Every structure is written in structure tokens, then in C-alpha cells.
Amino acid sequence: MDEVEETLKRIESHKGVIGTIVVNAEGIPIRTTLDNSTTAQYAGHLRHLAMMARSTVRDVDPQNDLTFLRIRSKKHEIMVAPESNFLLIVIQNPCE
Amino acid sequence: MGHKRTKSATSSAGSKGKNKGHPDDILPMVLTSATQELFGCRADEDVTGESPYKLLRKDDIVQDIKTRAAASDFSPVKQIVLDYPEEEMLLVFDKDLTYGQSFYLALTPEARDRIFKPETLEVSENEVDKSSEPKHWISLGSEQEIDEESAKETRKKLWYRFSRVRRKFGAPVCFSDRNTADAKDSHLKCASYQDSRFSIKQMQRDCGMQAVPRLQSSSAQTEWKFRKNFFTQYKPRELNKEEIEDILQAEGLKNFCNLVTPRVLLALQQEEVMNVFFDDWKVLGAGAEAGDWSGKVSEGLVLHQAFSDQKYAKDKKISSINWHPTILGVLAVALTDKKENQLDESVTFILKRAFIVFYSFADPANPQLVLECPDDILSFEFCPSNPNIIAGGCINGQVVLWDISAHVTCLQGTQTGGKKVSVDTDSFDLEDNKETEAPVVRYCAVSALESSHKFPITDIQWLPQTFEVTRTGLPVENKDKVSVQIVTCSPDCSVLFWDVRMPKLLSQSLSDRKQNADQKTQVTPFIIPETFKHLDRTWKPLFKVSLPKIDTSGEYAPLKFSFEHYTCNVKTEKDDEDDSTEVVPDYSQLRTTSARILAPLEDVNTHLYVGTEDGELVYTDWKLEKDDSGRLFSAKPLLCFNPHHWLVTTIKRSPFFKDIILTTGGWNFAIWKEGIMDGPIFVSPSSETECTVGCWSPSRPAVFFIGKEDGSIEVWNLLQNTSEPAQVYAHISNVRISCIESWTAGPKQYFLAVTDDLGTLRVFEIPKTLYIPVRKERLSVQTFFELQKDRLDDYLMRTEQWAKEKREVKKEAEELKKKTEPDKPVKSLQKSEEETRKEYSDYVALEESTLKGIGLWKNTQDD
Numbered sequence: 001m002d003e004v005e006e007t008l009k010r011i012e013s014h015k016g017v018i019g020t021i022v023v024n025a026e027g028i029p030i031r032t033t034l035d036n037s038t039t040a041q042y043a044g045h046l047r048h049l050a051m052m053a054r055s056t057v058r059d060v061d062p063q064n065d066l067t068f069l070r071i072r073s074k075k076h077e078i079m080v081a082p083e084s085n086f087l088l089i090v091i092q093n094p095c096e
Numbered sequence: 097m098g099h100k101r102t103k104s105a106t107s108s109a110g111s112k113g114k115n116k117g118h119p120d121d122i123l124p125m126v127l128t129s130a131t132q133e134l135f136g137c138r139a140d141e142d143v144t145g146e147s148p149y150k151l152l153r154k155d156d157i158v159q160d161i162k163t164r165a166a167a168s169d170f171s172p173v174k175q176i177v178l179d180y181p182e183e184e185m186l187l188v189f190d191k192d193l194t195y196g197q198s199f200y201l202a203l204t205p206e207a208r209d210r211i212f213k214p215e216t217l218e219v220s221e222n223e224v225d226k227s228s229e230p231k232h233w234i235s236l237g238s239e240q241e242i243d244e245e246s247a248k249e250t251r252k253k254l255w256y257r258f259s260r261v262r263r264k265f266g267a268p269v270c271f272s273d274r275n276t277a278d279a280k281d282s283h284l285k286c287a288s289y290q291d292s293r294f295s296i297k298q299m300q301r302d303c304g305m306q307a308v309p310r311l312q313s314s315s316a317q318t319e320w321k322f323r324k325n326f327f328t329q330y331k332p333r334e335l336n337k338e339e340i341e342d343i344l345q346a347e348g349l350k351n352f353c354n355l356v357t358p359r360v361l362l363a364l365q366q367e368e369v370m371n372v373f374f375d376d377w378k379v380l381g382a383g384a385e386a387g388d389w390s391g392k393v394s395e396g397l398v399l400h401q402a403f404s405d406q407k408y409a410k411d412k413k414i415s416s417i418n419w420h421p422t423i424l425g426v427l428a429v430a431l432t433d434k435k436e437n438q439l440d441e442s443v444t445f446i447l448k449r450a451f452i453v454f455y456s457f458a459d460p461a462n463p464q465l466v467l468e469c470p471d472d473i474l475s476f477e478f479c480p481s482n483p484n485i486i487a488g489g490c491i492n493g494q495v496v497l498w499d500i501s502a503h504v505t506c507l508q509g510t511q512t513g514g515k516k517v518s519v520d521t522d523s524f525d526l527e528d529n530k531e532t533e534a535p536v537v538r539y540c541a542v543s544a545l546e547s548s549h550k551f552p553i554t555d556i557q558w559l560p561q562t563f564e565v566t567r568t569g570l571p572v573e574n575k576d577k578v579s580v581q582i583v584t585c586s587p588d589c590s591v592l593f594w595d596v597r598m599p600k601l602l603s604q605s606l607s608d609r610k611q612n613a614d615q616k617t618q619v620t621p622f623i624i625p626e627t628f629k630h631l632d633r634t635w636k637p638l639f640k641v642s643l644p645k646i647d648t649s650g651e652y653a654p655l656k657f658s659f660e661h662y663t664c665n666v667k668t669e670k671d672d673e674d675d676s677t678e679v680v681p682d683y684s685q686l687r688t689t690s691a692r693i694l695a696p697l698e699d700v701n702t703h704l705y706v707g708t709e710d711g712e713l714v715y716t717d718w719k720l721e722k723d724d725s726g727r728l729f730s731a732k733p734l735l736c737f738n739p740h741h742w743l744v745t746t747i748k749r750s751p752f753f754k755d756i757i758l759t760t761g762g763w764n765f766a767i768w769k770e771g772i773m774d775g776p777i778f779v780s781p782s783s784e785t786e787c788t789v790g791c792w793s794p795s796r797p798a799v800f801f802i803g804k805e806d807g808s809i810e811v812w813n814l815l816q817n818t819s820e821p822a823q824v825y826a827h828i829s830n831v832r833i834s835c836i837e838s839w840t841a842g843p844k845q846y847f848l849a850v851t852d853d854l855g856t857l858r859v860f861e862i863p864k865t866l867y868i869p870v871r872k873e874r875l876s877v878q879t880f881f882e883l884q885k886d887r888l889d890d891y892l893m894r895t896e897q898w899a900k901e902k903r904e905v906k907k908e909a910e911e912l913k914k915k916t917e918p919d920k921p922v923k924s925l926q927k928s929e930e931e932t933r934k935e936y937s938d939y940v941a942l943e944e945s946t947l948k949g950i951g952l953w954k955n956t957q958d959d
Contacts, residue, residue, distance in 0.1 A: 004344060007353045014364045022349075028333050030343055040332035068359050072373060079363050081356040085348055088356050092367055 016093040018076060023047060023087040030086075042078075046089055050082045121207035123173060124190070124197030131169045134160065137187060137199075148189035149211070154180055176203050186211060397809070397825055397848060397860035403427075403455040405463050409855035416475045417851050419839040421483045425457030426464065426507050427837075427849055429857055430488065432472035452476060452488065452498075454507060454534075455857060463534045465506050467498050470542055474552050481561045481578040485596075489553025489584050495543040495594055495635070497628045503535055541628035543594070543635035549586035555656045556584045562662050563697050565593060567639050569719035571662070571700035581638070583659070587709055589651035591718065592637040598630040641718045643706060646736050653709040658747040659718075660701040660754055660770070703734070705768070707744025711761050713737050713768065713776075739766040739779050746790045752797040752874055756881060760790040765802060769881060774892055777884040780812075781819055791836040794846060795867045797877040803833030807852060811866060815876050823866075829854065838862070 012020050012033060019034040027047040032039040054066040069080040081088040132138040137150045157177050161168045170177060177185065186202035188211060202208040276283040335343075343349060366372075412431040420426035430452045450472045454465040469488060473496070476488030484501040500507075559565070559581040564574040574580070582594040643652040706714040716733035740761030750756040755770035765787050766776035786805035793799035798814040802821070807829035810821035829852035839847045846862040870876070947953040 004349055004353050007357050011357065011360055011364070014361070015368055017364065024335075024343060026333070028335050030335070030340055030349075044332060068363065070363060077367055079360060081360055083352045083356055086352045088352075088360060090360055090364070092364055094367055094371055 011090060014092075018091040018093055020091075021089040023089065025085045027087075034091075042089055042091075043087075046078070046080050047087060050080050050087060054082060121202065121204040122195065122200045122211075123176075123203055124195040124200040125169060125173075126197050127169050127199050131160070135187070137189065148191065150187045150189070151184040152187050154183050154185060157185065170201075173201065173203065181205060182208075397828075397862065397866075400847060400859045400861045401457060401460045403429075403460050403857040403859070404855060405453060405455075405461070408451050408453050408463060408466065412855045413853040414834050414851035414855055414857065415473065417835040417837050417849055417857065418476065418478055419837055419847075419849065420454075420507065421478050421480065423483070423504075423507050424841055426454060427456075427857065427859070428452055428454045428467075428476070428478075428486070429851060430469075430473040430476055431855060432474065432491070434853070451536075452486070456507060457859075465500065465503050466534045466536045467500070468536050468538045469496055470494065470539065472552075474554055475556045477556055477558055479558050479579050487556055487558065487582050487596075489549075489556040489586075490542075491552040492545075493549030493551060493553060493586060493588070494545060495548060495553065495556065495582065495584055496539045497541045497596065497631065498537060499540045499628065500537055503537055506535060541631040541635060542633060543631070543637070544633060547636045549584065549590065549592065550588040551586045553584045553586045554654075556582060557657070557659075558582055560661045563700050564595075565638070565702075565718075569593070569639060569641070569702065571697045571702055573695045573697055583657070585654040585657045585706065587653040587655060589643055589653050591641040591643070591654060591657060591704065591706065593639050593641070593718070594635065594637045596628065596631065639720060641704075641716070641720070643708075643714055643716060644732055646732055652706065652712065652714050652733070652736075654706040654714070655709055655744050656707040656747045658705045658749055658757060659703070660749070662697070662700045701770075703770070705747055705757055705759075705770075706733075707747045707759055707761060709743055711738055711740035711742050711744055713739070713744065713747075713759055713766075715770075715773075735773055737775050739776055740764060742786070745788055748790055748792055750792050750797065751794055752792075753878070753881075758790050758792060758800055760787040760802060763787065765790055767881075767884075769885060772885055772888070774888060777881060777888055778814075778818065786832075788833055789836050791838055791848075793862070793866065794838045794840050796869045797874045798870075798880070799866060801836050801838075801848065803836045803850065805832050807831055807833055809833065809836070809850065814880055815870065815873065828852075828858065829856070 008020060008022070008031065011017065019032070019038075021029050021034065021039055021042055022031040023029050023043045023046075027043055029039045029043045034042070049071075050066070050069055053069050057064050057066045066082055069082070071078040071080070076091055076093045079090045079092065081090075127135075127137070129138070135150070135152055135156065137152075154177060157170050161170050161174050161177070165171065180203075182205050186208040188200050188202070190198055190200055202211055409431055411434055413434050414429045415432040416430040418428050420428065430450075432450065450469040452467040452469060452473060453463040454467075456464045467486065470490060470492070471494070472491040473488040474491060476486055479485035479487065484499060484504055486498040486500065488496045488498070490496055558579045561574055561577055561579045563571045564581050565571050576597075580595060580597050582596065583591060584594065585591045643654060644650075645652060702719050703715060703717050706716060708714060713736070714733045715735040740759070740763075742762035744759055744761035746758070746760045748758045750758065757768040757770065759766050759768065759776075763782040763784075763786055764780045766780070767778040768776045783804075785808075787802050788805055789803040791801045791803075793801065796813075798816075799822075800812055802810045802812060804810065806826075808824055808826040809828050811823040811825070813822035816822045828850060831853040833850060833852050835849075835851045837849045839849065841847060846867045848860045848862055850858045850860060852858075944953065
């Protein structure tokens, strides 16, 4: 648990990061630095999106797999890193 | 006694067994006193000799018989009583005992009758016996009545006998129908008709009503074909604490983190380093070309329309031009005579008629409205709060006011289409009512000749509606919220302030005068609006500002002036916007309010920039001060600079910066910043041709237009190049450009009106390049001005320094000269050499240090 904490703290303390969310396979947030409502929103939506992206990639080439998903918006950038059971969501403000 | 007679009369008839002494149907009886009392026939009391008869009821007798049986006196006649047919029996009291007893009873009705009736009979008989002789009938007229009433035969009865042949009897008969209408006169109708002798009016009529409710019920049924939910409400799932703890402890999470973290960190860093989505190329050209890439962007001023009118503008030049503040596409130009006023030639006094002509975009060949002026107008302006009021300054020094409220429809009508609206039926023009004639409006009021300027009025402006000034020049708040005061200037070295309202003191006398004036006006053929009747010919200025020269005696001769348009707090600005929708106050009703009740406004800038005949720009305060004797006088101007070498032709404030002023005059122009007392912050290099007029661009803070003597227009862009114009449009006209005015008709339409000395008015469309401001242009211009200011300060500082140094050097040289006078030839040479060497080394050291400071020091300095 400490390692996990430490790693997450490293990410959270990076420049421009607004918040991080760790989500389990079902889409239920495990650990978050944002408030509950925002977390629930992000977790719910991004899980579906990540699944869809993953299926897209695998449909095109079954050997392939999704490693990272980045969504760039006007205000900030959302990064989603999927893995076997979990999902890590990071929201960062661009520098300019 | 009658008894006896009766008896004798009838005794023969009924004398059958008379031996007894009484007839058979009479029975003498003895009635005991008890019986007498019972029946009410007591002797000598109830029945007497005079009235011996008593009728007894049969039932009573029967009753008595039943009750007393054998003791009853009537028992012997019981059977007879029972058989008696009638109800009553007669009992007679026999006083004389004729029949042997005191009473006797009539046993039969006949006997009773006989006994009773004979009395009547006897009486009647007696009477009949007495009057038995018939009298002779006396006629009393009754036989006539009977004759009249009775029906008698007048003639003998007639006998007729009808007979028919026997065989016709019993024959079959055939019946048929016949219409009565077939035969004439077969029937007589009695039709109903309206009798006119009377008519019945139905006064009351019963009618029935039923209230029906206004309800209507209807129903509709929709088919819910595709059943699906519209809304769902849900709650996100959450894990409870223990589960979270478990998961966090799990190995899987650790692995996950280890795998994912490097990727995330990489992404974060990438983000930080650069913005991949930023398009430098696109941002580069965002200023001028943004939006419209049609490729046909015009570079130059496009001629939109040219206006010239043969009737009014022939042989005239245009002295002033104004756009109509509210009506789109309407311009007014003041036409003046080309030749200068040569007073010594005016032997024959020619009545000159001068005009201000209104042009509209919709009709370039004909003017829409013409204002008549008493003399040539050099400058005029629309009233900012009421564009129907126009103030103009004449060549003879008078101020003229027009009111075109009645003719605004002429100007507005041409906005909507090309067709000229027909002239109003109650128009005031004298000319024939042709379609193409523009109405001529005469001026409302002129100022009093003796109190106006002595020289032509060269500039006239309205004070904004945010403040007004008192008789001493003190700015106070404006209760009327409309522009009521005018400022004029003239080369007679004065700036005059005028008020268009009626002064309170004069209102009384004016009302008397009005009555006289009314009679007068009936004579004049023109109908003049009454708005400024109170001012006509008696208008005096509020106060006068003179411009004494700072250093020398004499005064400045102003040609143009400019003051800051005071806009106070936000609240009144909002009112200004609402003013257009409110009713504009009637100018004839406005009165000057006493200065005492108006609140003075502290933050109004009461300074004027005045451009003079000699090319100077004078900065003065218009507030009057009191000197020792209490008289009001104008203070000396604060500043005076002379950048131009000839007449100052324009002073214009930038529409973007309140304190930046552009002045043109002579062969150059200058930009000033109010508040900087040291001089213009920018002076252009002198050009070959005279600058005649200047005008700021309405949309770009750094751009302005300069009109020239040779008919060209220069476009200057301060951000691009300050030593030469950004663009030159030569050959706009063949003659001198007299006026340039800009106008916006919308965010994409900017017009530039240019007039020249031939009397033509040209309207140009400003191209996109010249009206779309560059990014942050305003900011850049501001920094430019600041830089200029700094440069100016620096320059001044340096000049001072140089002057000081020069003086010192001069002094030194003199001293040196004095000292080295005796051994001049040798020592001076030596010394000078030493000095020069020293200077050279000093210079080298200085150079080294400077270059090191900049960072360009190269070690290969030895030569």
C-alpha cells in the first residue's frame, strides 16, 4: 500500500496536475483526489470510453492493445491509462 | 160566530151522522191540563177564542201515546193518528163547546182544511162578495206596445207547389269535386289585412334561454409505439471502506501502478514541454486577414459615391462637412464662395445666399434638404442630443441656429429606398413643388450682430450634455441632460460661450416682445420654426475667453479649438443612451437655471487646446478669474507651442484616447498628449505639400488620414512607420482637400467623406486593411505614445544637459583663453596634444567599458 501511495503521490505532485482517480474493473473509484461527484462522473464516463477505445484498437488489429488514452480539451488534458483490472485517470492543466 | 155559519154552510155536505152534534172527521176531546201543558195548548192561555187553532205534530202525539199509553188523551184516536197522512193535526179549542167538549181534533186533512180554509175562503168570499162588480178597462197605452211587439201578417201567405218527374227520384247520383277558384265569383274571400288604424307593439316578449356550459371535453390517445425510458435516475456505486482497503492492499494494484506510472509521467512531461496543438502559422496572420480570404480584398479607398449638385454647389467650395449623427447615410456640407471676401470691391451689394446642403446616399444627384444661411458658413455642428438642431458659424461672425425637425422625414424617407419621398403638402419652400426640389429651411435664430465675433467664426462646437458652464466658466451639472451650450472661436482673438436657452430675466420682456413679433412674422413669407424665437437677433454670449499671449503683449488668434468631452459616471451615460428614446425636450421651453442651484462638477477638464493663425497651439483654461478690481478676465494660457509654420487647420481628439490630439497645420502635423506640458509627443517630418486637414480613423487607434493641398490623402499608421505615410492615395481630387470626416455605418462599413475646393463631396469606403485593428493595437499605440513621451522627456533633458555643457565648455574655453593668452603658441600646442592624447585614452576606456556592458566586447581590439 505504501508503494502505491508513493507512486500516486509522485504523479499527483507533478506540475499542472489537477487530480487523479484510480478506478477498478467495474468502474467504481477506489482512490481519488477530487470531490465525490466529479469523481463519479469521470469514472463512469471514462471507463466506457476506455473500453470503446480498447475495442477499436483490437478490432483493427487483434494483436494490438490500448496502452494510453489522452483527451485534449480546451481547458485541460485528461489522461487514461488502462491496465488489466484498473484504470488510472489523471487530469492536467496545460502549461500555457 | 163563524163557526155557526160554517157549520150551516157546510153542514149540508157533511151532515151524515150529525146527530152527534159534530161531523165524523172531527172528534171532540177532553185534554187534561197536563196534556195541555205538554202540547202548549192551555186553555185560555195558548189557545183562545180568537185563535183557537193549534197545529200539533203527529210525532208528538204518537210519542205521547207511547209514553202514556192508556193515560194519554189521544189513546182513543191512536189508530187515526197513526194513519194520518200528514204531519200536523189540527186541534181546535172550542170555547163555546159546540161539539160538546172543549177541544176537538180534526181527524182528516180535509177537515183541517175545511176548518182552516174556510176562514180564508170566508174572508175571500167576503171580499169577493164585496167587490164582485167588474170595472170598465181603462187603456193606459199598453195595447200599443203589444201591437208593436206582436207579429202580424202583412200579406196573404203565398202558396207554391214544386214537383218533379217521378222517374228522377231514386236515380243514382254522381258527386264530384269542384274548385271554387275556377269559377269567377264562386266564392268570396275575406282576407286578413293590416289595419293601419292601429298597430300593436309588442312590449314584452317571453323567450326562453338556456345556459350552456362552455366546456368541451376531448381526449386523445397516443400510441406508445416504442417503449423506452426517457429518464433514469441512478446513483453511482461506491465501495465501502473495507473493500477499498482490501483492494489497496492487493498485489494487483501494485503491479498496475508499476506498469502505468512511467507512461503517465511521460505524458505529463510531454504536456509540459510543448503544446502540440498550437498552430503558429494560423496565429501569425490573425490580424488583418482573419475571416475573409476572398482574395479580392481592396487595398485602397473605394469610391462609394460622389455628390455634387449643380444648383447649389456650382463655383463653390466646401468649408465644412458633418455626418448626420443618427440618420445613416446623410451628410451635410457647408458651401462657401470661392473668392475671398474683397470688401473694397463691394460697390454693388450683391445679396449672397449661402447654403448648407444635405446629401443622402440614396440620391447622389440631388440634395435632400437645404438650409439657408445669412452668409457663408465656415463651420457648423449638429447638436449631439437633438440632431434636428444645427448650429453654424458665419463669415460675419454671427452664430446661426437651424431647427429641421419638420423636415427630418425628408432625410429619413430617402433612407429606405431610392425613391424620393414626395414633398410634404405643408412644406415651407417657396419654389415650385417639383418632385426634385429640396425644401429650403431658413435659419431659426441668429445672434446679435454687435455681440458676435468681429471676424469669421472658424470653429463651433456644442458642449456635451453632461455638463454646462456658468457665466464665469465654472462647469456645473446639466439638469436638462441635453446640450444647451455652444463654444465658438474666431480670429478676433476670442472664444465665446453661448447658451441657447432663454435667460430668466429676459423672459418677461420677451413675452411682450413676442406679441409684437407675431405681427411681424405674419408679414414674412417664410414660416420659421419657433424653437429659438427667444434668441433671434438678441442672442448674446454667456462669456468671452480671451487669449493673451504668454510672453509678449497681444493676443492669439484662434482658428480651431478642442476640449475634452466630459463623460461623467456610468449612471449618466446610461441616461444618455436612453435619451434617444425619451422625448427630447423642447428647446424653446428650456430656461437657464440659476447657477446657485446647480452642483459644480469638479472633475471636468476646463482646458482648451486652441490652434492659432500663426501655427501655435495654445493650452488655456476657459474659467474666468477675478482680478483685483473684481472684474472677470481670462488667465494667461498655460502653454504655447509652435510646431507648425502656418495656420492650424485641424485639432482633433482621438476617438480612442481622451488625451491624444492630432493637429495639422502648415507642412506637418503633430500629436499631443494632454497633460504633457513640454511639447508635442510626436511631430511629423515636413512634407512637400501643405497638410490641410486631419482625421482619425474611427476603428483603428494608430491610423489617421491627412488631406493635402494637391488633392491626395495620406494614411499614416503610427505602428508601422512614423517617418512616412503608410499609404498615399494621390489624385483623389485635383484641388485642395478641404475636409475629411469619418463615419461608421456598422461593424463592417466605414466611410470617409472627403470634400474639396471644387464643391464635390466624395464618400469612400475604408478597406478592410484600414479598419480592422491589429491585435492589441490600442495597447501598442498607447505604449508608442508613452515611448514618445519618454523620448520627449529624455530629449528635453538632454537638451538641457547639452545646453549646460555648452555653457560650461564655453566658460572653460574663455577661461582657458584668458589663462593661456601669454604663452599661447607653444604651450597651447603641447597642452593640446596632451589633452588630445588624454581624451583619446579616455575615449578608448569608455568604449571598452560600454562594449563590455553590452556584451559585444571582442578581445581583438588592438590595431
